[in-house]
Amino acid sequence: MVAVVSSLTNITKDNDYQTDMKFVSENIKHWEEVDNNKFPAAFPIDTNEAKEAFTFRPDTSAGDMKSTLTVLVTSYLFSRTGVTVQSRSDLLRDIEKAMMNATAMTEISSITDIRPVNVITDQGSIPNYSIHDQEFAIDYVYNHADGG
Numbered sequence: 001m002v003a004v005v006s007s008l009t010n011i012t013k014d015n016d017y018q019t020d021m022k023f024v025s026e027n028i029k030h031w032e033e034v035d036n037n038k039f040p041a042a043f044p045i046d047t048n049e050a051k052e053a054f055t056f057r058p059d060t061s062a063g064d065m066k067s068t069l070t071v072l073v074t075s076y077l078f079s080r081t082g083v084t085v086q087s088r089s090d091l092l093r094d095i096e097k098a099m100m101n102a103t104a105m106t107e108i109s110s111i112t113d114i115r116p117v118n119v120i121t122d123q124g125s126i127p128n129y130s131i132h133d134q135e136f137a138i139d140y141v142y143n144h145a146d147g148g
Contacts, residue, residue, distance in 0.1 A: 001026060004044045004071055007102035011042075011094045018090035031076045031131055039078035040091055047072050047135075054141055069138045070117070073099070077130040084130035092119060092132065099136050113139040 011021035023038035026045060034041050047070045054066040073095055077084050096116050099105060105114060118135040 001044065001046055001071075003102075003104040003108055004073075004099070006104040007098040008042045008044060008073065008095065010102060010104070011098050017094040017097065019087070019094045021094075028074060031126075031129055034076060036078050039076055040087070041076045042095065043074045045072050045074075046070070064141075065144050066112075066139060066141050069140070071099075071136045071138060073134045073136070075132055075134070079128055079130075084128070088121065088130040088132060092134065095134055099134075108140070110140040110142055111138060112141060113137075 005024055008024045011017045011019055013020055021040055023041040028043035050068045052066050054064050077087050100114055115137050117137050121132040
């Protein structure tokens with residue numbers, strides 16, 4: 001999760017994104033509790049984790065377990081003009097780009113795959129705000145003796 005937070009924090013126009021992320025925290029707040037000057041804001045949390053044997057016989061010297069960790073990134077946008085469609089599209093793409101390509105994520109040697117799974121938006125139902133969830137699956141291998 002440290003790598004996820006780092007990746008999302010690096011979403012800035014200076015880093016070749018369309019958005020300047022203002023606030024990232026694992027401590028999710030209701031959108032009405034976040035100061036407007038902290039938008040766009042992202043709140044990543046690790047949710048479910050599925051584990052399975054990766055090799056037929058446990059090997060104490062190699063990765064013998066595979067785990068799929070699901071990470072949910074809830075994001076909030078605010079627009080004084082009430083137009084959030086383009087900003088939301090930009091932020092959705094930027095978050096996916098950060099999760100899939102950011103150095104903080106790709107340098108973790110145990111990660112074998114990162115993929116987007118699901119996107120849910122508020123579909124414009126809250127004036128001046130946009131709220132959306134993006135779900136990612138992160139596969140990694142580890143040695144059973146280390147516990148994942």
